[in-house]
Amino acid sequence: KNEVEQSPQNLTAQEGEFITINCSYSVGISALHWLQQHPGGGIVSLFMLSSGKKKHGRLIATINIQEKHSSLHITASHPRDSAVYICAVENNTDKLIFGTGTRLQVFP
Amino acid sequence: DAGITQSPRYKITETGRQVTLMCHQTWSHSYMFWYRQDLGHGLRLIYYSAAADITDKGEVPDGYVVSRSKTENFPLTLESATRSQTSVYFCASSESGYGYTFGSGTRLTVV
Numbered sequence: 478k479n480e481v482e483q484s485p486q487n488l489t490a491q492e493g494e495f496i497t498i499n500c501s502y503s504v505g506i507s508a509l510h511w512l513q514q515h516p517g518g519g520i521v522s523l524f525m526l527s528s529g530k531k532k533h534g535r536l537i538a539t540i541n542i543q544e545k546h547s548s549l550h551i552t553a554s555h556p557r558d559s560a561v562y563i564c565a566v567e568n569n570t571d572k573l574i575f576g577t578g579t580r581l582q583v584f585p
Numbered sequence: 586d587a588g589i590t591q592s593p594r595y596k597i598t599e600t601g602r603q604v605t606l607m608c609h610q611t612w613s614h615s616y617m618f619w620y621r622q623d624l625g626h627g628l629r630l631i632y633y634s635a636a637a638d639i640t641d642k643g644e645v646p647d648g649y650v651v652s653r654s655k656t657e658n659f660p661l662t663l664e665s666a667t668r669s670q671t672s673v674y675f676c677a678s679s680e681s682g683y684g685y686t687f688g689s690g691t692r693l694t695v696v
Contacts, residue, residue, distance in 0.1 A: 510685060520675060520687040563628070571616055571635070571681060572643070575628045 480504050483564050483576035490583050496551040498579045500564030503545065510573065511538050511549050512563040520563070523549070554583045588612070591676050591688035598666050598695055606661045606691050608676030614686070616679045617659040618643075619651065621672040622690075628675070634659055666695045 481502045490496055500509070511523040524531050524538040526547065531538050535554075540547040551558055564576040589610040598604050610617065619631040630643030632651040640651050648670060650662045663670055676688040 508682075512685075512687075519689040520677075522685050522687070525684040571679065572618075572630060572633060573628075573685065577627050 479577065480574050481564055481566055481576040483562075483579050485579060486577065488579055488581045490554050490581070492555055492583055492585050494554050494583075496554050496558075496581065496583075498549045498562050498564075498581070500547045500549070500576055501545060502547075502564075502566045502574075504566065504568055504574065506566040507569055508567040509540055509547050510565045510567065511547075512565060514561045514563065514578075516560070518560075523562075551581075556583045556585055559583050589676060589678050589686050589688045591674075591691050593691060594689065596691060596693050598693070600667060600695055601665050604663045604666050604693065606663075606674055606676075606693070608659045608661070608688060610657055610659075610676075610678040610686070612678055612680070612686065613656060614678035614680045614683075615656075616681075617653065618677045618679070619649070619659070619661045620675045620677065621645065621670075622675060623672050631661065631674075663693075666693075668695050671695045 484499045508527045510525050513521045513523050526540045535552045537550040559582050561578045561580050563578045565573040592607045618633045620628045622628050629645050631649050634640045634653040637656045653659050671694050674691045677685050679685040
């Protein structure tokens with residue numbers, strides 16, 4: 478079993494829909510990261526969380542430390558949000574443990 | 586502009602050749618990392634460095650060599666390239682509590 482599990486693996490949405498991507502982990506962590514990678518593109522860090530909730534534009538990330546679970550929400554989704562979203566946790570070694578990613582496609 | 590720069594963006598090389606991928610960061614972050622990304626495997630850690638002159642193996646270090654004589658540079662060398670090393674390589678830097686910054690990636694093809 479992977480230490481970081483994401484769901485769903487693939488997600489298709491219509492423009493304007495509210496999107497949720499989930500991440501569960503089984504190890505102790507110091508922080509959790511949400512990353513975005515567009516097709517053929519580089520990796521961009523969206524959020525780093527150790528507790529609570531963060532918001533940036535249409536993106537919201539939450540974490541529940543007790544339940545070892547995080548969610549990434551996208552409000553009013555747009556085709557340019559189409560990308561792979563990767564959850565990664567940072568344990569006390571300063572190294573990241575990656576989930577397998579969620580491929581999101583948003584259609585107009 | 587501050588950030589992390591990888592070069593080259595694309596590289597084609599022949600089996601058996603030595604190849605060096607460059608990574609330069611302007612943040613003065615302590616930690617630097619090299620990952621490879623392959624279909625079906627996601628991102629895997631090759632080597633990392635906690636500071637200048639300190640490096641350590643990651644998950645898939647075989648066939649790779651790193652050095653870090655200066656904080657800002659972390660080159661990755663494939664001593665004798667093999668087809669199985671065809672991949673996209675990402676360099677990243679971080680500082681405890683401040684998140685990660687990734688480079689744009691180097692797409693390496695070994696023929």
